[in-house]
Amino acid sequence: MLPATMAEMWASVGSTIASIMFVWTIVQRYCPYELRRFFDKYTYIINGYFNPYIHISFPEASEEWFKRSEAYTTVEAYLSAKASKNARRLKAVLGKDSSKLLLSMDVHQRVEDEFRGVKIWWASNKIVKQAGPSFQQEKLSYMLTFHKKYREQITESYLEHVMKEGKQIGVRNRQRKLYTNCPTEQWPIYKRSLWSSIVFEHPASFETMGMDPEKKQEIVEDLLTFSNGKNFYAKIGKPWKRGYLLYGPPGTGKSTMIAAMANLLDYDVYDLELTAAKDNTELRKLLIETTTKSIIVIEDIDCSLDLTGQRKKKTKKSSEDNDENERPKKDVEEEKKSNKVTLSGLLNFVDGLWSACGGERLIVFTTNYVEKLDPALIRKGRMDKHIELSYCSFEAFKALAKNYLDLEKHPRFDTIQWLMEETKITPADVAENLMPKSSLDDADKCLSNLIRALEQAKEEAQKKKAEEAKLKEEEAAKKKDEEVKVKEEEVAKKKLDEDEVKVKEEEAAKKKDE
Numbered sequence: 001m002l003p004a005t006m007a008e009m010w011a012s013v014g015s016t017i018a019s020i021m022f023v024w025t026i027v028q029r030y031c032p033y034e035l036r037r038f039f040d041k042y043t044y045i046i047n048g049y050f051n052p053y054i055h056i057s058f059p060e061a062s063e064e065w066f067k068r069s070e071a072y073t074t075v076e077a078y079l080s081a082k083a084s085k086n087a088r089r090l091k092a093v094l095g096k097d098s099s100k101l102l103l104s105m106d107v108h109q110r111v112e113d114e115f116r117g118v119k120i121w122w123a124s125n126k127i128v129k130q131a132g133p134s135f136q137q138e139k140l141s142y143m144l145t146f147h148k149k150y151r152e153q154i155t156e157s158y159l160e161h162v163m164k165e166g167k168q169i170g171v172r173n174r175q176r177k178l179y180t181n182c183p184t185e186q187w188p189i190y191k192r193s194l195w196s197s198i199v200f201e202h203p204a205s206f207e208t209m210g211m212d213p214e215k216k217q218e219i220v221e222d223l224l225t226f227s228n229g230k231n232f233y234a235k236i237g238k239p240w241k242r243g244y245l246l247y248g249p250p251g252t253g254k255s256t257m258i259a260a261m262a263n264l265l266d267y268d269v270y271d272l273e274l275t276a277a278k279d280n281t282e283l284r285k286l287l288i289e290t291t292t293k294s295i296i297v298i299e300d301i302d303c304s305l306d307l308t309g310q311r312k313k314k315t316k317k318s319s320e321d322n323d324e325n326e327r328p329k330k331d332v333e334e335e336k337k338s339n340k341v342t343l344s345g346l347l348n349f350v351d352g353l354w355s356a357c358g359g360e361r362l363i364v365f366t367t368n369y370v371e372k373l374d375p376a377l378i379r380k381g382r383m384d385k386h387i388e389l390s391y392c393s394f395e396a397f398k399a400l401a402k403n404y405l406d407l408e409k410h411p412r413f414d415t416i417q418w419l420m421e422e423t424k425i426t427p428a429d430v431a432e433n434l435m436p437k438s439s440l441d442d443a444d445k446c447l448s449n450l451i452r453a454l455e456q457a458k459e460e461a462q463k464k465k466a467e468e469a470k471l472k473e474e475e476a477a478k479k480k481d482e483e484v485k486v487k488e489e490e491v492a493k494k495k496l497d498e499d500e501v502k503v504k505e506e507e508a509a510k511k512k513d514e
């Protein structure tokens, strides 16, 4: 019989719900645990039989509950764009390493996604864990739901797509860091990492670098090919690493190029100070702590380590063994102490990078004196690409003029080109001259400053050349004098010898006569 009024209907629904709740409480309270488990299990099976949807959950907590799961973070990054468009309740946080606000779904929100025509739903849930007798810990979880007929497509292709996209978004959102290692003695006790970091905000880019456009393009392509070459490196069975050696006189843009590389590829920079590393073991630890998508930089490698000395010692070892024994023991020990990191330690470091660390990494050495370096250190396979950064060419100047003064042509360019062919000037000096020094300085003033600097450099170079020629002449004259002197001495000695022989012969003849 149907209830007569709305009020009666609600009263009947209410009493039915109350009865169900009552029965459920009794079952929970008095029904044995095994029976309840049995009941739950079959509810799941029956539900699974009728429910055509599959769920995959991505909990925030990893196996170790205190650590955030990487899969969760990647999904969060992947869903951030979709959530900001579709979810009704969003969560805004300042990214861990970022100055940007990151939006993500708040709890109990749903967003829809589509992949190759298949509809997928994402929902955010909350998991509560009893972390102690009176302490509960809440963690979030993402639940992915899709129809079971797309199982293969989702588990094989879609999840891979989510991880790839999510990681890319994560890299874009993060603030890049510049890491440096400091001497172990200076560490606070609580500090566990060997690296300290600051936010990396160098504005250098390949567009702003003054260098030959063709050479620049070649380097950019090399870098991009490397960073897109994951599959290629896997195919040829080579670790995904590349070594660059940047060499050239001071002020030619070696450090600037490293910053430009990091900005181009969106990498972190690890500025490794070899002299601060205690020994080879610490060097290895430093290497292991570096993360993927990073550039490990060792500046002025020739100054960081007595590579020449060590190489000489190696090749001339047998002949120097005696010297070593003759030197006071204290001196040898002190030298050993100061030579904290050795060449073989550094070679192991580079090779270790190739074998021990997975993922995308560049290693860059810079030096002013490439000829001083041990060939073993810079051979292909360790330092794959050698890049010479040299004095400013006219093409490099044009790039700087465009960057600093927004100039592509100017009547003074011809004079500059002619002067540049005659003299050497570093890009650092050119850049300094092109920089306006007051608000009244215009392009013309900057260019005339540069012309003056070039003329000065030319004069100085000529003076130096003349001095060198004079010095050479003096040395040659001195050498000639010495040679003449030696010859005269030889003649005198020869005469003396002849006289002596003569005297002896005379004496012998005299004796014979007697």
Ligand SMILES: Nc1ncnc2c1ncn2[C@@H]1O[C@H](COP(=O)(O)OP(=O)(O)OP(=O)(O)O)[C@@H](O)[C@H]1O
Residues within 6 Å of the ligand: 208, 209, 210, 211, 248, 249, 250, 251, 252, 253, 254, 255, 256, 257, 367, 368, 400, 427, 428, 429, 431
């Ligand atoms: N090729 C270049 N293009 C643009 N700017 C440059 C270039 N080379 C040098 N500079 C400018 O000169 C300054 C010094 O350059 P940088 O520190 O890169 O030189 P370096 O080759 O690393 O010198 P060092 O060998 O002394 O370390 C930078 O601030 C940069 O602005």
Ligand SMILES: [Mg+2]
Residues within 6 Å of the ligand: 254, 255, 256, 299, 366
């Ligand atoms: Mg430098």
